[in-house]
Amino acid sequence: MRMTIFKRLVILLPGFEHMPVEAHHRRFVREAGKTAPVYDMTVSEPSPLSVSAVEDGVAMGRFSLHAKGDDWAAHTDFVLYGLGDITLFYASRNPVVRLLSGLLALLDFIVSGTFFRFIMTSWRYALFFVYPLLVLAAIVITSIGMGYLVDDAFPNSPFVLAGTSLLAGICLLWFSAAKLHLLLLMDDWTFARDMARGKRSDVMTKMEKVVGHAASLISEAPSDTEVIIAAHSLGAICALPIIDEAVKRNKSRRYGLLTVGSSLLKVALHPAASRLRDCVANVAQSNTTWIDAQSLTDPMNFYKSDPIRDLDIAKGKSPVLMQVRFRHQLCDETYKAIRRDFFRVHRQFVFGVDKRTHYSWHAILCGPQRFADIAARGGLPCEKTLCSKDSLKIVGPAIT
Known part of the structure; x- marks a missing residue:
């Protein structure tokens, strides 16, 4: 049997967490290992994390994960930006x-x-x-x-x-x-x-350096490499400008955008955030496949929102909206332990799962399914009996 091999580049953008790149990397690898057997795959890390710095001192981590199944293999190169280096100023x-x-x-x-x-x-x-x-x-x-x-x-x-x-x-x-x-x-x-009004030039400059650096890496990726920008929470306000800049450099390439527990509208709905809204409009009209995962359980995301509709963007396609039910992804003990901690619930989007459903951060970014195919079918394949039929609801068109 011939093995299908996929190659991916994933730009990882964490939310408003004051965590170093090394901690984000450890969590991603740990939770990917937890999720892998649920989706009938094995995950290995062929080389250790490499940490460097973008201009203006924002840390960047590079690592790779190799995932395998019965008749497929996927090699994913991750570039993780330490947005906590930008937001740590506020905590200091x-x-x-x-x-x-x-x-x-x-x-x-x-x-x-x-x-x-x-x-x-x-x-x-x-x-x-x-x-x-x-x-x-x-x-x-x-x-x-x-x-x-x-x-x-x-x-x-x-x-x-x-x-x-x-x-x-x-x-x-x-x-x-x-x-x-x-x-x-x-x-x-x-x-x-500050992001809406552009009030702090030092913070805005660091964010712009990340955007430019990520867009350059994307433009250098081989044409047969799938490119996904994956953002959690406030990382979405960096993801949209990255896609916008990448599109300006290469309009013909297909891009994938995965926003989970997104706080994009937190900033974009502010009347002063016209620049961010322009980025959203440009992405909506580009060759980009966008999946936005939301959860009723999480009070820190805009549940049942559609960024294109809610920002009154006249032209462009809406993202595929995945409405995730965390209690169908986790065993009862785990769900009961986290459900009253709204910060932990918010992070569940990027944590591992106990049961197979249509959504998994790690299965989407490491598994055998092309991102555009996941969007077209409304989620990951979910044939196992442990998958609940109403674990995830799909709203909106698939962008092809």
């Missing part, structure tokens, strides 16, 4: 500055009308927007309440109310930062505002 600031800048960013999204666009596009995402405001409101109310309780117990002591309230507020803020990811969320919204 003073906690008070992080909190205040986050509040200003949230106010910007409200005053500009973007928050109301969130409501019209995906009301679940609007709840995610409100979450840090509710946490802060709870901290203020609880702190003042504790201050009055102590003040009632010591009515003649000066500054008890103010001192107790301040101390309680600091403790609650520390708890919220450690357990509820409050400061990370504030950084996330500040970054999104």
